[in-house]
Amino acid sequence: MKKLIAVLALYSLATPVAGGGWETGLSLHADMESGVVSKEMKALGYILGCVDGFNSAVESLSVDVELLDESNQCVPKIKAGQVELIVKKYLNDHPEDLHYVACSLVMSAVIEAGHCWQKGASR
Numbered sequence: 001m002k003k004l005i006a007v008l009a010l011y012s013l014a015t016p017v018a019g020g021g022w023e024t025g026l027s028l029h030a031d032m033e034s035g036v037v038s039k040e041m042k043a044l045g046y047i048l049g050c051v052d053g054f055n056s057a058v059e060s061l062s063v064d065v066e067l068l069d070e071s072n073q074c075v076p077k078i079k080a081g082q083v084e085l086i087v088k089k090y091l092n093d094h095p096e097d098l099h100y101v102a103c104s105l106v107m108s109a110v111i112e113a114g115h116c117w118q119k120g121a122s123r
Contacts, residue, residue, distance in 0.1 A: 029091040
C-alpha cells in the first residue's frame, strides 16, 4: 500500500489543471455542489480523468518500474456515476483534506471505498 501511495503522490504532483493552477479538493467540491450543470460536468470530467490517468500510470509503471507489485495495483471497475458519488461522499467526510490536490483525493476516495483489487481478479 505504501508503494501505491508513493505512485499516487507522484501522479498528483504532475497533474496541473488548465490555466496554470492546481485543482484542489476545495475547488472540486465547490464545482460538484454548485448546482451549475457546466461546473458539475467539469468536475465529473476531472474525476474520470484522474481515474483514467491513474489506470494508465499503473499500467505503464508496473511494467517498467518496480514501484507496484501485482497485489497493490488499483484497477477501479466502477461506473462514472458511482465514482462521482464516492468522491462527493469522501470530500464531504474529509473537509480537513480539501486543500490537497484533487486527483490524490479522488484516488483516495476510490481506494477507501474498496474499489481497487488485484489486476486480473474478478469482482
